[in-house]
Amino acid sequence: MTTVAPESDMRRHELAEFLRSRRERITPEQVGLVRGRRRRTPGLRREEVAQLAAVGVTWYTWLEQAREIQVSPQVLDALARALLLDRSERAHLFALAGGVDPAPLTPCPSVTPALRAMLDQLDPIPAAVQNSRYDILAYNRTYGRLLCDLDRVAPEDRNCMWLAFTDPDWRDAVVELPESNRLMAAKFRASMAEHLAEPAWKALLARLETASPEFREVWARHEVVGQGGKSKYIRNRHVGLLHLEHTNLWLGPAAGPRLVTYVPLDEETRGRLERLRSLSPVPA
Template sequence: MGDDSKRRKELGAFLKTCRLRLSPAEFGIQSSPHRRTNGLRREEVADLAGLSTIWYTWLEQGRDIRPSSQVLESLGKALRLNRHELLYLYTLAEHRPPYDLQADTQVEPSLQRMLDKLEPFPSIITGPRWDVLAWNQAACELVGDFNRMNTLERNSLWRMFVCPDYPDSLPEWPKVAKGLLAQFRSSYGRHIGDPWFEELVELLKKESDTFKDWWENHEVLSIPPGTKRIRHPVKGELEFDQQSMTLADHPDLKVTVYIPCIPLLDVQMSQV
């Protein structure tokens, strides 16, 4: 059995399992004592999703048919699939999920506690749209009070290219800014056509001539390890090892920790 055939068979089995776990009563469907199907019937799912019964039956049987994104969305609603189940459905059907479905932008309380426990090391969590979603107090003392920033000001690209005081805080701003833009370009390539990314790029082009010029270079870069120098208004120039990692349970979220390159007692960021 080829990979495509196995995938279609798995898709059909998944749909059937989801269908049989649903109660007809949840949909206002009255069950007679002689009803033989546990859960919903194929024709009932097809009707809820706005599909023909024959076409849906072929899908469950693993026939060589290609459901569209609209069909998958309708099936997801009809079968009341959660986010992870929807992602699995799109994967089996070989479709890229909608961006809002892919993006994990919720920071659980346990992750915030993790950031707080990382004190006095400045630490942040960024989401798939390059927004800072969570932070600890040391991060605010190092790069600015995220509590007082609006959503746009918390965006890494916006701060780097538009916020007027930000370049002054980075002694190697051109190098750091080009690196960040190249990393963002990698993300952009995975989300071409997504309205949010397109809107951000156009807004940055309008607000920053530097961004507009560099954007045309099409430089691409993964997240590099290394040091980051920051010019602090009180402590002067500081140097940090910057470590970034994704979370296994939340692959859309990235944790970044700044570790002082000089002894911690010499930095004492928590006392700034």
């Protein structure tokens, strides 16, 4: 009688083989280690990977032996860095381990080439793709200059929550900033209910609480508001006051990514958006 191993066992053995194969392909010189004369192991030794990832040697050995142990997302992140994994390999590592990647730069499968083309076609209407954590995944040139110069913002900081509470240019552009930020925090709390245990959400929350007394005060209210569009005013530093309708077009489940647009509500605003597009470089 043939028996089939449980899926968890198969995943552990596949993870063990994957780690071993990646360890063996890296030379000591690639990670700043001295090769030495007595090296017989192809690539790195297990203790060297453990040292680079700041984990215990015994624990890492058990991982390569496919033992049933728990692996946190933070440790997976450290191993991915130590083993010089590219994006595809990193995603494979987290998939095998059943973990959620805490890195904010994980590519979003919803941002397809067709959707990027749509963003460009919407110009001069500011448009962007955001996920439920408010990460800005893609944007057109007018959106890139609407509230701040997004091209100058580090990719890991392109998050509306982070910018609204910490970026001076973004904050200057938002008319009625206190009320706007209060509502954004309430929407963020509502969205986070489905992601309380996910490292990326917890990491963003910790950053905001550390960096912004304003956020700490607003967050302590425990307000909750659902997603929805509304009209708003934005004071753009290049073209002046804009009257816009903020809309969301969901690209999947309500908890997933969405297309965000700012439609002009009067001809003066439309003309100013045209001027803003002419001033804006194409985003990278």
